[in-house]
Amino acid sequence: xxxxxxxxxxKLSLDRFGFWLxxxxxxxxxxxxxxxxxxxxxxxxPEEANQVxxxxxxxxxxxxxxxAYVAEVASRFGDSILFRRAMLATLALGFVxxxxxxxxxxxxxxxxxxxxxxxxxxxxxxxxxxxxxxxxMIFLGIVYRMSSQxxxxxxxxxxxxxxxxxxxxVVWVFFYPALxxxx
Amino acid sequence: xxxxxxxxxVAEYVVAxxxxxxxxxxxxxxxxxxxxxxxxxxxxQLGEGSH
Numbered sequence: 001x002x003x004x005x006x007x008x009x010x011k012l013s014l015d016r017f018g019f020w021l022x023x024x025x026x027x028x029x030x031x032x033x034x035x036x037x038x039x040x041x042x043x044x045x046p047e048e049a050n051q052v053x054x055x056x057x058x059x060x061x062x063x064x065x066x067x068a069y070v071a072e073v074a075s076r077f078g079d080s081i082l083f084r085r086a087m088l089a090t091l092a093l094g095f096v097x098x099x100x101x102x103x104x105x106x107x108x109x110x111x112x113x114x115x116x117x118x119x120x121x122x123x124x125x126x127x128x129x130x131x132x133x134x135x136x137m138i139f140l141g142i143v144y145r146m147s148s149q150x151x152x153x154x155x156x157x158x159x160x161x162x163x164x165x166x167x168x169x170v171v172w173v174f175f176y177p178a179l180x181x182x183x
Numbered sequence: 184x185x186x187x188x189x190x191x192x193v194a195e196y197v198v199a200x201x202x203x204x205x206x207x208x209x210x211x212x213x214x215x216x217x218x219x220x221x222x223x224x225x226x227x228q229l230g231e232g233s234h
Contacts, residue, residue, distance in 0.1 A: 016229055043205060051196075058192060066185040069223050166223040173215045177208045181199035 015156050023167050026132075030171050033128060034178055037121040045183045046118055048111030050104055054180040057100035058172065061133075064093035065169040068140075068162045075147070075158040083158075087144045090165065094137045101130045125175055129168070136165045184222050191215050 071086035104126070112119040143161040147154035195211045198204060220226050 013229075013231070020226070020229060055192075055196060059189065062185065062188050062192065065188075065219065065223055069184075163224050166219055169223075170216050170219050173219065174212050177195055177199070177212050181195060181208055182205055183199070183203055 012156060015160070019160055019163060023163075026167065027171075030128070030174075033121075033125050034174060037125060037178055040121055041118045043182050044118065045180060046112050048107070049180050050107055051180060053100055053104050053107075054176060057097050057104070058176045060093050060097050060100065061169050061172050064090050064097070065166050067093065068165045072158055072162040075155065083147075084144070087140060091137055091140055091144070094133055094140075094165075097133060098130060101126055101133075122179055125179060129171055129175055132168050132171065136161075136168045139164055184218065187218060188215055191218075 067086045067089040071083050071090060074080075074082035074086055105123070108119065108122060112122060114120050114123045139161045143154065143157045147158055191211055191214055195208060195215075198207050198211065
């Protein structure tokens with residue numbers, strides 16, 4: 001093997017590759033949940049499912065992806081003020097999303113409790129997703145704390161936390177129609 | 184990008200309420216997921232070095 005045969009891989013590329021492997025393995029868990037939901041209950045959604053709350057929290061999560069993206073761009077350009085504001089907005093929207101899930105859960109416990117087939121799928125899927133939202137908020141919070149002074153010097157942590165947040169959004173993009181819209 | 188995602192979300196809701204076409208809902212969800220993965224998560228960076 002000659003010197004030209006060696007492939008030089010820089011650290012950031014390796015970080016990104018490892019991150020996407022992690023995302024792929026996480027996706028398998030969510031795909032299994034999605035498959036089990038259709039296997040157990042077919043294409044039925046109870047009429048009691050709160051469509052208004054679902055649409056509102058979906059919009060909130062999509063909006064939070066936008067603010068997370070702004071935070072990442074601000075970090076790249078070293079704009080610490082915009083970075084801080086966008087990160088805080090993302091965290092606040094994540095918190096509102098969790099409150100929305102809490103409202104939905106309080107209604108769902110009466111309408112389709114976990115003892116029913118649809119209820120078990122619903123609580124497992126939304127619970128697993130909400131837990132990922134919570135861990136995403138913790139991740140963003142840690143990165144916010146460590147890089148709020150000089151965001152440009154923490155390029156990869158900011159990128160990774162924001163990408164993770166987008167992934168949580170992607171999961172909901174598929175969970176939302178599966179749990180509320182398909183009928 | 185956010186506007187495109189918002190429009191697709193509204194389209195999903197309208198399709199679910201009026202047409203109830205499961206396959207169309209699946210296509211719309213795939214389109215939203217693809218937009219986020221490509222434009223927000225920059226999956227294209229995987230093949231690049233650090234810039």
